[in-house]
Amino acid sequence: MxxxxxxxxxxxxxxxxxxxxxxxxxxxxxxxxxxxxxxxxxxxxxxxxxxxxxxxxxxxxxxxxxxxxxxxxxxxxNPVTASTPAPTVVAVAPPASAPAQQVAAAQPTKPAAPAGKSDETSLTLQPGEGREIKLEMRKGSVVTYAWSASGPVNHDTHGETYNAAQGDFHSYSKGRQVKGDKGELTALFDGTHGWFWRNRTSGNVTIVLSTAGDYLTVKK
Known part of the structure; x- marks a missing residue:
């Protein structure tokens, strides 16, 4: 050695x-x-x-x-247990004339506008892709919305203040593997409020969003 x-x-x-x-x-x-x-x-x-x-x-x-x-x-x-909805009393109106029924059937269903403007925006998500549509809103303003997807998506309805830090946002509602949602969104603060979707399927998914109410701009 x-x-x-x-x-x-x-x-x-x-x-x-x-x-x-x-x-x-x-x-x-x-x-x-x-x-x-x-x-x-x-x-x-x-x-x-x-x-x-x-x-x-x-x-x-x-x-x-x-x-x-x-x-x-x-x-x-923590799975959400759906509660049984309360019975709704529906008033029966006199039947509409045939021409009026045909016109009503031809019109697409859109959310009622409490005030302001209305828009219809669409986007297509590739497999694994996530994108969002935001509305610029003032505190206390109200927007009604309805969106539908051609396939199941994960979504998060949320908002953030102007110049918010990364990851600093307020979530209004979430969903997994759903094809649509509708409701009313009331802004809790000045900033951008809207929807984030992610496509977890193996094919493209197209989303169509209808909004109506008190907002400034649509950001896609």
């Missing part, structure tokens, strides 16, 4: 060299943390390089998927 000779004192790095190497390694690690790890994992991009390289968008997608997974897990643990 051959033993390697021990290095001499002159061959060993000095304390100054060790400190310098440690400082360089620390600076490189911090640079990678700020420019690569934080944008790609947490969507935090203090330098702006992460968004330029597409890493911040990756982090935003990861956060969105994590939030959706948590929502799916919570929904699976």
């Amino acid at each position: 051959f033993n390697s000779p021990l290095p001499s004192a002159n061959e060993l790095p000095s304390s100054r060299q060790l400190v310098r190497s440690t400082a360089i390694a620390f600076a490189v690690a911090m640079g990678l943390l700020v420019t690569v790890v934080m944008p790609s994992e947490y969507a935090v991009d203090p330098t702006g390089l992460g968004r330029a390289m597409g890493l911040t968008q990756m982090g935003e997608i990861k956060i969105s998927l994590a939030q959706e997974a948590l929502a799916d897990e919570a929904a699976a643990k």
Whole structure:
């Protein structure tokens, strides 16, 4: 067996060299943390390089998927039990004339407009894709809505204030693997309020949204 000779004192790095190497390694690690790890994992991009390289968008997608997974897990643990609706008394009106019935049948069903404007917006989701449609609303304003999908989708009706931080939003309602929803949305604060859908099927899904009420703009 051959033993390697021990290095001499002159061959060993000095304390100054060790400190310098440690400082360089620390600076490189911090640079990678700020420019690569934080944008790609947490969507935090203090330098702006992460968004330029597409890493911040990756982090935003990861956060969105994590939030959706948590929502799916919570929904699976706490299934909502549908309550039996109260009986509704319907007043019988005199039969309408044949021409009036034909005109009424030809008109699509849309939400009644309490005030303001109305729009119909559509989008198509590819497999695994998630997109949203938002309305810019003032606090206290009311919108009625109805949307339908050509296939089952996961959805989250939510809103956020202007310049809200990443992940800071208020959820109004959620659903998994449904083909439609309708109701009334009252804005709790100034900001954007609307719907996020994700297609978990293997084919494209088209969504048509009808809105009517007191809102400023539609953002797609």
